[in-house]
Amino acid sequence: MRTSPALRAAALAAAVTVLLPITACSESGNKDDPDGPQGSPLAANAAEASGSGDLASQKLTWQPCPAPSPAQGSGKAPSPLPGGTPWECSFMRAPLDYAKPKGETVQLALIRARAKNQDKRIGSLIFNFGGPGASGVATLPAFGTDYDKLRARYDLVSFDPRGVGRSDGVECETDKQLDARFETDSTPDTSAEVNAFVKNTKAFAQSCEKNSGRQLPYVGTTDAARDMDLMRQVLGDKKLYYFGISYGTQLGGVYAHLFPKNVGRSVLDAVVDPTLDSEQSSLGQAKGFQLALNNFTQDCVDRGEACKLPGSTSKEVEQGVAGLLAQLEKKPIQGLGSRQLTQTLATTGIAAALYSKQTWPLLEQGLDEADGGNGALLLALADSLNGRSDNGQYDNSMAANTAINCADSKQRFTADQTEVKLPEFRSASKIFGDYLGWSLMACTGWPVPGAWTTPDVSAPGAAPILVVGNTGDPATPYGGAKAMADALGKGVGMEMTYKGQGHGAYNSGNACVQKAVGGYLLEGKVPAAGTVCK
Numbered sequence: 001m002r003t004s005p006a007l008r009a010a011a012l013a014a015a016v017t018v019l020l021p022i023t024a025c026s027e028s029g030n031k032d033d034p035d036g037p038q039g040s041p042l043a044a045n046a047a048e049a050s051g052s053g054d055l056a057s058q059k060l061t062w063q064p065c066p067a068p069s070p071a072q073g074s075g076k077a078p079s080p081l082p083g084g085t086p087w088e089c090s091f092m093r094a095p096l097d098y099a100k101p102k103g104e105t106v107q108l109a110l111i112r113a114r115a116k117n118q119d120k121r122i123g124s125l126i127f128n129f130g131g132p133g134a135s136g137v138a139t140l141p142a143f144g145t146d147y148d149k150l151r152a153r154y155d156l157v158s159f160d161p162r163g164v165g166r167s168d169g170v171e172c173e174t175d176k177q178l179d180a181r182f183e184t185d186s187t188p189d190t191s192a193e194v195n196a197f198v199k200n201t202k203a204f205a206q207s208c209e210k211n212s213g214r215q216l217p218y219v220g221t222t223d224a225a226r227d228m229d230l231m232r233q234v235l236g237d238k239k240l241y242y243f244g245i246s247y248g249t250q251l252g253g254v255y256a257h258l259f260p261k262n263v264g265r266s267v268l269d270a271v272v273d274p275t276l277d278s279e280q281s282s283l284g285q286a287k288g289f290q291l292a293l294n295n296f297t298q299d300c301v302d303r304g305e306a307c308k309l310p311g312s313t314s315k316e317v318e319q320g321v322a323g324l325l326a327q328l329e330k331k332p333i334q335g336l337g338s339r340q341l342t343q344t345l346a347t348t349g350i351a352a353a354l355y356s357k358q359t360w361p362l363l364e365q366g367l368d369e370a371d372g373g374n375g376a377l378l379l380a381l382a383d384s385l386n387g388r389s390d391n392g393q394y395d396n397s398m399a400a401n402t403a404i405n406c407a408d409s410k411q412r413f414t415a416d417q418t419e420v421k422l423p424e425f426r427s428a429s430k431i432f433g434d435y436l437g438w439s440l441m442a443c444t445g446w447p448v449p450g451a452w453t454t455p456d457v458s459a460p461g462a463a464p465i466l467v468v469g470n471t472g473d474p475a476t477p478y479g480g481a482k483a484m485a486d487a488l489g490k491g492v493g494m495e496m497t498y499k500g501q502g503h504g505a506y507n508s509g510n511a512c513v514q515k516a517v518g519g520y521l522l523e524g525k526v527p528a529a530g531t532v533c534k
Helices: 006-019 041-050 136-142 144-152 176-183 191-212 221-234 247-258 279-302 314-330 343-353 357-371 376-386 395-408 417-427 433-443 479-488 509-521
Strands: 088-094 106-114 123-128 155-160 238-244 263-269 463-472 492-496
Touching: 006 247, 041 144, 088 136, 106 136, 106 221, 123 136, 123 221, 123 247, 136 155, 155 221, 176 221, 176 343, 176 376, 176 463, 191 395, 191 433, 221 238, 221 247, 221 263, 221 395, 238 247, 247 263, 247 279, 247 463, 247 479, 263 509, 279 314, 279 357, 279 417, 279 433, 314 343, 314 357, 343 357, 343 376, 357 376, 376 509, 395 433, 417 433, 463 479, 463 509, 479 492
Parallel strands: 123 155, 123 238, 238 263, 263 463, 463 492
Antiparallel strands: 088 106, 106 155
């Protein structure tokens, strides 16, 4: 369940729509985008300018950005930044298969906002917002004001990684099929439910192979890291300046391992533990989300009668949540339009709201309303995490997330193997244990083998990389920061701590974190070892 900080904005936006009518589902959301690389004038110009020579010497044509495509999440074209700086978009060609650099290419969608002071410009600061599967082209403008201080000396740049959004996005199931999938019980209790779960998981993999089999072998993190080094060259930078968040920290670590001499000033925030395999990572997330839930329920108790949820202790509040989920397993309730809130969708909605302390009030409201029979808000929160817009279209984040994770991880689990592991997951979290335990089967039946058990991020000789861990992070637990810093190597991984809540540190708005990160990226000042922000 790795997602980017874009979830915070998506959850808030989704919550606003709960009183609005939901239109009929369109099945076009995951089909070829007419404004994507093949049909876009941006792509045509970029390809024409680049010619057929060395891809590192291709010239990009920057133009005003269009509105995000359905695969990117839909919406309006990005507004200019304060002061009037526009967002510009282009496409870059990269080899489909880096083993065949002169062979078939893919188009990668890029976005940028130019630096405020071109005379003091350092280069391009490239962002990856995680997922994997998050559209950087759609996400960077949504958070542009958060990073505007860094534009003092950098062009802010992001991209849709291969397989994501407009970058030859992976296509699997239709919107109607995805609605049915997300409503399906993802914590099966009977043999019939287990059989249905396994069947649906394999059917999803078959749909991905049918619709996107060509690119599935080439969407892994190693290919994305190679894309970033090509991007560095095309943008004219001697070093890669990088800001990676959530899964983006793993991507940054793999890049540093592959190209240590090309690493410039880099920040990894909301850090994935590179020493954990997929099973250990999912178990860590179960513990992380349980910690976040504990913090939420304790906050409720501390506020006394101001909290709408029943219970005089944190445990009692959690028991109320567990009771609601148990009721929903037996009988779903009214959600949005004709859609119902099931146990699985409610659990997803709860997880969505735990990504940021700012969405705790929405979680409280959603739980209270669901207890009264109205599941609209929890369903809207679930939709934000699942990538469903209010018109019924899904972006391709789920398809891309599965494709990238399964291209990376070698682990494949049977239903029997998963059931053996469930007690440990339940011990880690009563609420999220089964939910994340059964997610071990996400790559069951996947047509492409994985590349590794754990990624190698050792980067001897690389420039210092600032690694920022958040003690209250549910999705990338705090221990991942130290593990990443250690794995990068002595003198490379420089760890600092933020004692806060939610997924990530910089976007929390904490002045101490932003000063430390800005000081390094803009002035090259590495924070003192052991720096702690509160």
